[in-house]
Amino acid sequence: MRIGLFIPCFVDTLFPHAGMATVRVLERLGHQLDYPEGQTCCGQMHVNSGYQREVVPLVRNFVRTFGSYDQVVAPSASCVGEVREVYPRLARLARDPALAADVEALVPRVHELTSFLVDTLGVDDVGAYFPHRVTFHPTCHSQRVLHIGDRPQRLLARVRGIELVPLPDATECCGFGGTFAVKNADTSSAMLASKVARVLQTGAEVLAAADNSCLMHIGGALHRQRTGVRTAHVAEILAATEGSSWGGTERAA
C-alpha cells in the first residue's frame, strides 16, 4: 500500500510536530510513507473567503501530486473535509470533466488521520503512553463535515497513562472560522472566551483536537491568558511513548 502524506500548509509551516508525529505513529505501525514535495495548500482559506476561482489550480495540483497513491493521509480534519466535500464542487465549477473525474476517483482515498487508523487500518491501540490529564475538542469540520464521530477519543482512550476528561459543550464552535477570526474579531473572541472557560473547567493540562487550526485559535487565548494549559494535536499524543512521553515541542502556556 502506497501511502501519501498530505501535510497541510499551516501544519508544515507552523505545526511541523503534528506532521512529524503522524509519521512516527504510522511508521511504528509498520507502514511506509511518502511525502510528495509537489504539495502546497488545499485552498480552504480561499474558498471560505469567497475566492473560489483562485483555488482551481490548487485542485489540479492536489490531483497531480496525490493521484497515484493508494491512500492519502493528513493530520487535519478540516483540510481533508475541504478535499472530500468541496473539491468535487470546485471541479464542476471549473467545467473540466477530466478534472472532475480525477477528483471523484481520488477523494474516497483521502483520509483524516484518526479515521484512517480506526477504519482503514482497523487499529485503536497504537501503543502510546501519555501520562497527562487531557480534554478533547471535537472540531466542527471533523464532526459536521467529515463525521469522524468519536474515533479520536477511541484512540485516546487506549493510550496508557492518559487521564481523558470530557469537555462541557464540546461540540460548540471555538469561534475560529478562518478569516472570520479577523473580520469578526469581536464575535470570534466572545465565542473563544466561552470555549476557554470550558477548557479550564476540566482541569486538564492538555487540550487535544484533530485540527491544528482550531488548536491555534484556542491555544492562542490559552497562551495569552497564561492559563497553564497547552495544546496538542491528537497525533502528538498518539506518537508519545515511554521514554519519549512528550512527542512535540509545544510550549506550555
Place this chain on the structure above:
Amino acid sequence: MSGGTPRAQPFAKAAREALKDTQLRRNLAKATGAIREKRARATEELPDWEALREAGRALKAHTLAHLDSYLMQLEQNVVARGGQVHWARDAAEANAIVRDLATALGAREAIKVKSLTTDEIGLNDALAAAGIHAIETDLAELIVQLAHEPSSHILVPAIHKNRAEIRELFLRAMDLQPSELSDEPAALAAAARRFLRDKFLSVDLGISGANFAIADSGTVCVVESEGNGRMCTTLPTTLITVMGIEKVVPDWSAMEVFLQLLPRSSTAERMNPYTSFWSGVREGDGPQAFHLVLLDNGRSEVLASEDRRQTLQCIRCSACLNVCPVYARVGGHAYGSHYPGPIGAILSPQLLDTPEADTLPFASTLCGACYEVCPVKIDIPSVLLDLRHRSVERKRARRGRLAALDAEDGAMRLAAAVFADPRRYQQLQRWARRVQRPFVRDGHVERLPGYLGGWTSTRDLPAVPERTFREWWRSRADRTGGER
C-alpha cells in the same frame, strides 16, 4: 416592522456594539440554551426524524421546481372558494394592495398575527402613513411593537428581553402602577390579554401571514401558540393574508410532514397549541371577505440560482438561530434585518441586496450547527460560501483593475500564486521566518499590525518554527540514505 426598522450597518460593527450589552448576552445565552436542549429532546424521541427531514426537503424542493403551476392552482382554488388573490412583485406593490383594501373598508385599525413577511415589506409603516394603526397580537410581537424595536428572532421576537424588562415596558405602555403588575409570566400574559381582548372584539380588519398554503384545496394555514392568531383570522369581517410565494405546498399530505417538523424544530413541542386552516370564505362563519396577497419581493431571483434556491425551502422554524454560536452572542438586531441568524445570513443578502446585508454571509464560522438541525436540510454553510463568492466577484466587477489594490483581494491573489508553485511556497515560508523576528517573543507573536491585529487583539500566535515539516522530512531522508 413590528415596532421599528432594523438598522442597516456592517455586521462586524453592529456585533461589536451588541457584544457589550451584558443584559442581552445573559438573556440570549439563557433563552437559546434552554430551547436548544428542548429541541434536541423533541427530535431525538422520533425514530424517523431523519426520514422526516428528508421528506420535508424533498417536498419543498419539488414544490419549488414546479412553483408556477402550484401557485396558479392555489389561486384557482382560493377564488373558487370565494377568496380573492393579488400578486405583488415587490414590497411597494404588496403594501399598496393592503393599504387600498384597508382604505376602501374605512379601517382605522387592523389586528395582526404572523407578521414576519409583513415586517419584511414594512407594512405597518405603510399603513400608518395612510392613517391606519396596525396592532400586533402575538405576545412577543406586541412587546417589541410597544418598545418601538424591531424583532430580534423569527419565532421569539422579544428573546432579547427578560421578564423584568417586559414588566417595565408594560407599566409604561399600558399606563399601569407598579403594584398592578408583577414580572410573573402569567401576570404579564394576562396584562397583554386584557389589552388585546378589546381590540379583538372591536377591530374589523385582520392581517396575517401564513405558514403554509395548500394548492389543491386553496387552504391557508397558520401555526401558533397563543390563540391570538385564531382571533385575528376568525373575528374580523375582512382578513388579508400576505404570503411569500415559497410557502405553497402541493396538497394536504405535505402537512403530515411539516406539522411534525415545524413545532418540534421551533418551540420544541410535539404539537403546537393552535393550528388554523381556512379555505376562502363561508357565509355566516368567520371573515366574509378574504384576500390572499402573494409576494415575490426577490424570491424569483433566489429561485433562479441553482446553488442558492434551497434558501426558499425555509419554514421559519428558527432552529438555526437557537443553535448558532454567533447569534447566541450578538442577538438578532446585529443582523440589520427581520431575518436574523444563519437563515437571515443567507436570506437577507438575497432579498435586500444592500452593501450592509452583503457582510452577513461572512458572519459565520461555517461550523455547520445550523445545517445539522435544519428540518428541511438547507445546506446553509454552502449557500454562505456561494454568497461570499458572489460578494467577492461583485467587488471585483465594481472596481475593475483596481480590485487588486484591495488589501484582502491582493493578499488572496498573491497567496494563490504562491500556493500554485511549491518553490514559491517554500520561499514564502523562509521569508515569514525572517520578517517575524521583530514580533516574536518567547516563541509567540503577541501583537501584529493592521488586518492581522484582529487576531492578536485577544490571541497570541505561535511563531514560525526554525524548521518546516518538509525540511525535517528532507533531513531525515538524507540521514537514512536519501532513498526518498
